[in-house]
Amino acid sequence: MSGQSLVVPGTVSPTLPVPSSIARPEYVGKDAPTPYTGPEVQDAETIEKMRVAGRIAAQAMEEAAKLIAPGVTTDELDRVAHAYMCDHGAYPSTLGYRGFPKSLCSSVNEVICHGIPDSTVLRDGDIVNLDVTAYIGGVHGDNNATYLCGEVDEESRLLVERTRESLNRAIKAVKPGRQINIIGRVIESYAKRFGYGVVRDFTGHGINSSFHSGLVVPHYDSPHHTTVMKPGMTFTIEPMLTLGSHDYDMWDDGWTVVTKDRRRTAQFEHTLVVTETGADVLTLP
Numbered sequence: 001m002s003g004q005s006l007v008v009p010g011t012v013s014p015t016l017p018v019p020s021s022i023a024r025p026e027y028v029g030k031d032a033p034t035p036y037t038g039p040e041v042q043d044a045e046t047i048e049k050m051r052v053a054g055r056i057a058a059q060a061m062e063e064a065a066k067l068i069a070p071g072v073t074t075d076e077l078d079r080v081a082h083a084y085m086c087d088h089g090a091y092p093s094t095l096g097y098r099g100f101p102k103s104l105c106s107s108v109n110e111v112i113c114h115g116i117p118d119s120t121v122l123r124d125g126d127i128v129n130l131d132v133t134a135y136i137g138g139v140h141g142d143n144n145a146t147y148l149c150g151e152v153d154e155e156s157r158l159l160v161e162r163t164r165e166s167l168n169r170a171i172k173a174v175k176p177g178r179q180i181n182i183i184g185r186v187i188e189s190y191a192k193r194f195g196y197g198v199v200r201d202f203t204g205h206g207i208n209s210s211f212h213s214g215l216v217v218p219h220y221d222s223p224h225h226t227t228v229m230k231p232g233m234t235f236t237i238e239p240m241l242t243l244g245s246h247d248y249d250m251w252d253d254g255w256t257v258v259t260k261d262r263r264r265t266a267q268f269e270h271t272l273v274v275t276e277t278g279a280d281v282l283t284l285p
Contacts, residue, residue: 004125006262007108009251010118013075015101016082018091025135025211028096036210041232046139046208047273047282050234053090054141054271054282057134060084061143062285064104064132070124070150074106077130078117085134093133093140093211100255105131105144110262112240112248113202114255124150127160129267133211140211142236143283144269155243156264159196163241163266166190170219170237171272174279176229185221187239197246199265202257204236207271229274234282238269 018024027033042050064081082103085092092103100116107115107129108122115129122128131144146160166187173186183204191198198220206215218225219239244263250256259265272279 004109004123007111007120007258009253009256010120012101012116012118015095016079016103018086018095022086022089022091023135023138024091025093025140027098027211032098033211036213038209038213040206040213040215040234041230042208042234042273043232047232047234049137049139050141050208050271050273051282053134053136053139054143055285056085056088056090056136057132057141057143058283058285060134061104061130061132061145064130065145065147068122068128068147068149070122072122074108074115074117074120074122074128077106078102078104081130081132090134090136093135093142097211105129107131107267109264110259112199112242112257112259112265113267114257116253116255122149125152126150127152127156127264127266131269139209140207141283142207142211142269142271144238144267146266146268159241159243159264160266162190162194162196163239164268166239166241167237167268167270170239171270171279171281174229174272174274176231176274176276178229179225180217180227180229181222181225183237184218184225188220191241197242197244199240199242199246199248201248202240204238204269206235208234231274231276233274234271236269236271238267240265240267
């Protein structure tokens with residue numbers, strides 16, 4: 001197990017500007033987004049727009065990830081992803097969402113999700129999740145991945161590798177006519193092989209013209225989530241697995257979620273559309 005000291009809040013730099021020519025989501029400048037009332041099944045035109053947004057988000061994440069190394073700050077990673085999205089005509093969806101101050105989420109080691117990029121310096125042996133969402137053409141594309149920083153211990157490396165595999169298995173389980181809880185059943189059964197916790201209170205979600213449509217995609221086996229998947233439905237799958245408990249604490253910033261036992265956690269995410277035979281991933285670089 002890693003002997004790294006725990007992550008602590010750093011200094012958050014000023015919000016980066018977005019060119020006025022780039023369209024903003026409706027929630028920017030508001031306390032909360034307008035609730036989505038549209039369909040979960042999207043038409044072909046919307047899906048193709050989401051593919052564009054997803055590709056930009058995936059490429060922005062890749063560009064930021066190239067910088068991951070000991071001595072680099074999470075703020076620098078945010079700056080790279082922000083510039084990439086703006087250069088490609090996209091708005092960073094997290095920027096201004098319910099007041100979030102940055103263009104990606106950076107979650108290091110025991111941070112489960114929603115870490116705010118700041119002056120935190122990455123160390124040799126860290127693992128860091130980057131969560132990037134792009135808004136363009138009136139729709140969002142959302143993805144994340146966990147990366148290794150320098151020489152990472154075997155326990156953490158396996159956690160990352162297996163969390164990626166849990167996402168891959170969940171995507172393969174997507175089929176029209178199946179209930180959406182098959183996704184969590186597959187993830188949890190795989191995670192249990194290794195004694196990992198599966199975070200329950202933060203889930204996948206419907207996504208389209210709305211960042212979060214209201215559709216919930218749990219990553220654990222839930223008898224209560226029985227929505228039947230249909231061709232054209234668009235949502236994210238984003239399992240968060242932990243080395244210990246799935247219980248969590250939240251920092252005073254109202255965003256940063258950490259494991260209660262402060263053990264490490266990893267996450268991977270794709271946006272996908274249900275097809276006639278399975279799933280088509282929309283967040284591919």
